[in-house]
Amino acid sequence: MKRIIGIDPGLLHTGWAVIESAGVSRKYVASGVILPKKNQELPARLAFIFEEVSKLCEGFKPDECSIEITFVNKNPKTTLILGHARAAAMVAIAAKEIPIFEYEPNKIKKAIACAGHADKDQIYKMVKMLLPLSNPKTADESDAIAIALAHSNMTKFI
């Protein structure tokens, strides 16, 4: 059995999810969203993401972490900011020596919804179907569960 933490990073909302994976069985443990205060400057927001992810690692003691690879999108400025948020979360995980596995967004979608271009609604529905006990309230949370599930599906844990 392995405990996996999935992270969907963002400066405004960082989704997270913890699941357990053993053979073909998957168990939902917990999920949520880290919300830095909107009036805070970049360094304070990054520190908040780092501290919250550190607390999650201390509380849930995941064995492995799954995170999306960020691609340069139409707005390189947004990508740059996303990279900052992603790094803040990654540093928290890597500082605790938890192995991090990075997946391309379409590989995550394919592993969950069998379609590399599945939209957020499809992902949400698949997450609910695969883990009926999860009840994601936002797309960030449902994406984080999908990221954790994708890693468990692409790796065999006994």
Add this chain to the structure above:
Amino acid sequence: MKRIIGIDPGLLHTGWAVIESAGVSRKYVASGVILPKKNQELPARLAFIFEEVSKLCEGFKPDECSIEITFVNKNPKTTLILGHARAAAMVAIAAKEIPIFEYEPNKIKKAIACAGHADKDQIYKMVKMLLPLSNPKTADESDAIAIALAHSNMTKFI
């Protein structure tokens, strides 16, 4: 008197410098370069930058931090990676509640060399002139000293 840490972030080399600033006087304290191992993956490199910057903060106890604002350059992929390294350093500083001041690259150059488009060699020469006791061995180190000096020149410390 204030102690300032200047950071010039990068995934391959992160330059750092500590100076003291009081009125018009500036004193060189220390500088160097953080070099993550080349064969390491992204999470390990980010964790290394975070840990080394954390140690610098514990050792030198800076009052404030000065760092360049990253702009999206010709290669958005490189910018994204630079953003990750920058965030790893910023998280280390912000987690210790040290205020971070961000400056545009041309403002730093202007504050040091009186020219917004000064090249690395000009910056190096100005750093040597302003702080004769400093002996930067690389451009990353000399840039980090310049970043710290720029902050001290743009702020009045008594």
